[in-house]
Amino acid sequence: MKQQYNPYDNVLKVVDHAASMLGYKEKEYAILKYPERELQVSMPVVMDDGSLKVFEGFRVQHSTARGPAKGGVRFHPGVNHDEVKALAAWMTFKCAVVNIPYGGGKGGIICDPSGMSERELHALTSKYTAAIAPLIGPEQDIPAPDVGSNAHVMAWMMDTYSMLKGHSVLGVVTGKPIGLGGILGRNEATGRGVMFTINNLLKKENRPIEGTSVVVQGMGNVGSITAKLLHRQGMKIIAVSDVSGGVYDPNGLDIPGILAYLSGGKNLLKDFDAPGINHISNAELLELDTTVLVPAALENQINGENAERIKAKYVVEAANGPTTLEADDILQARGIKLVPDILANAGGVVVSYFEWVQNIQELCWSEERVNSELKNIMDTAFEAVWEIAEQRDTTLRTGAYLISVKRVVEARQGRGVF
Numbered sequence: 001m002k003q004q005y006n007p008y009d010n011v012l013k014v015v016d017h018a019a020s021m022l023g024y025k026e027k028e029y030a031i032l033k034y035p036e037r038e039l040q041v042s043m044p045v046v047m048d049d050g051s052l053k054v055f056e057g058f059r060v061q062h063s064t065a066r067g068p069a070k071g072g073v074r075f076h077p078g079v080n081h082d083e084v085k086a087l088a089a090w091m092t093f094k095c096a097v098v099n100i101p102y103g104g105g106k107g108g109i110i111c112d113p114s115g116m117s118e119r120e121l122h123a124l125t126s127k128y129t130a131a132i133a134p135l136i137g138p139e140q141d142i143p144a145p146d147v148g149s150n151a152h153v154m155a156w157m158m159d160t161y162s163m164l165k166g167h168s169v170l171g172v173v174t175g176k177p178i179g180l181g182g183i184l185g186r187n188e189a190t191g192r193g194v195m196f197t198i199n200n201l202l203k204k205e206n207r208p209i210e211g212t213s214v215v216v217q218g219m220g221n222v223g224s225i226t227a228k229l230l231h232r233q234g235m236k237i238i239a240v241s242d243v244s245g246g247v248y249d250p251n252g253l254d255i256p257g258i259l260a261y262l263s264g265g266k267n268l269l270k271d272f273d274a275p276g277i278n279h280i281s282n283a284e285l286l287e288l289d290t291t292v293l294v295p296a297a298l299e300n301q302i303n304g305e306n307a308e309r310i311k312a313k314y315v316v317e318a319a320n321g322p323t324t325l326e327a328d329d330i331l332q333a334r335g336i337k338l339v340p341d342i343l344a345n346a347g348g349v350v351v352s353y354f355e356w357v358q359n360i361q362e363l364c365w366s367e368e369r370v371n372s373e374l375k376n377i378m379d380t381a382f383e384a385v386w387e388i389a390e391q392r393d394t395t396l397r398t399g400a401y402l403i404s405v406k407r408v409v410e411a412r413q414g415r416g417v418f
């Protein structure tokens with residue numbers, strides 16, 4: 001029988017590989033294989049029809065060796081314990097590779113926010129926040145948006161936590177609305193970081209930005225901003241998708257038109273129409289002939305089943321964990337270069353870090369400053385990963401883990417065993 005995909009197993013194997021290349025003995029990094037702290041919670045919510053529904057959720061702190069746990073909260077029907085553990089661990093290594101003083105955490109609620117009213121979502125968010133309140137706080141663990149959650153949800157989380165504390169605690173979550181302690185540029189930060197990453201990659205590979213073809217899977221926060229910014233700088237976005245399927249035009253899509261169509265949050269791409277548009281499935285989209293492929297939806301999209309048919313020259317992981325290890329090996333053998341999630345999508349957590357710093361210091365940066373500090377950090381991290389991958393003749397994923405595992409192990413060792 002085929003083994004079920006478990007993203008946490010993926011993380012463990014990548015860490016093992018990097019640790020052995022770094023020459024660590026098992027006992028020196030064993031702690032990284034176990035989340036430090038986990039909480040499973042259940043939230044009863046009175047639904048609009050008067051029924052009572054009990055939702056389940058999680059908060060996992062993978063590591064606080066380098067600082068407070070940091071990571072989003074996912075609202076999705078597919079959320080499960082192993083997924084949240086993997087997402088929390090990826091946060092640890094992401095924060096380490098871009099060298100910001102955070103550990104890694106993640107949360108999730110098993111729910112379908114698209115089928116819930118605003119009142120139901122508010123009630124669920126407040127109950128979840130109260131349930132995980134003993135774990136979170138500006139010095140312990142700082143949630144943020146992820147799939148299915150947004151700035152509005154962060155405002156509710158901040159409000160609930162503040163009610164419990166008896167005063168406003170802006171720094172308990174990041175990704176908040178601008179008027180509530182949010183930071184200019186956070187909404188665009190992950191996509192902007194993906195753009196910086198693609199620019200760095202194309203420069204290294206001596207390829208132009210203008211006219212280079214791109215396919216983006218997922219048109220949520222990360223995918224839509226990535227598509228918008230890449231299109232704005234002259235790249236040719238030939239296909240994009242959402243959960244309902246994809247749209248494709250080999251001559252390049254009208255991205256501003258598609259973004260305007262999606263802007264209400266209710267429209268799906270399966271119903272989008274314009275001259276030259278072909279409707280395709282998400283599976284077909286991943287296999288299109290393109291220079292750059294940007295998976296920006298969920299895990300396990302490029303796997304042992306389809307990796308042989310991927311035609312892109314470069315895969316830039318805007319989503320967390322979109323490529324399985326089996327697929328990694330196949331892509332590498334086929335000469336397809338991949339920029340890993342922990343590097344490519346780190347822009348969100350970097351600007352979240354700026355937001356948290358602002359909240360603690362009660363100051364406010366301009367958007368220009370946010371974007372230029374973000375660029376510095378993304379460029380420096382990309383350069384370091386590229387260099388070590390070349391030195392060690394390995395993939396960019398392994399390169400990123402060589403840097404991040406070393407940083408986390410050294411932090412752990414520096415602190416000693418309590």
Ligand SMILES: NC(=O)c1ccc[n+]([C@@H]2O[C@H](COP(=O)([O-])OP(=O)(O)OC[C@H]3O[C@@H](n4cnc5c(N)ncnc54)[C@H](O)[C@@H]3O)[C@@H](O)[C@H]2O)c1
Pocket residue numbers: 145146147148149190217218219220221222223241242243244282296297298299318319320321345346348349
């Ligand atoms: N939001 C952030 O700042 C941030 C930061 C770093 C990484 N990420 C990662 O980026 C990815 C996307 O996050 P987001 O915040 O944009 O989420 P989102 O909820 O805003 O958007 C998700 C998108 O994926 C689509 N989608 C859902 N299921 C799909 C499926 N089965 N096939 C194809 N498309 C599907 C949705 O229709 C939507 O367009 C996730 O892996 C997330 O963990 C997000």
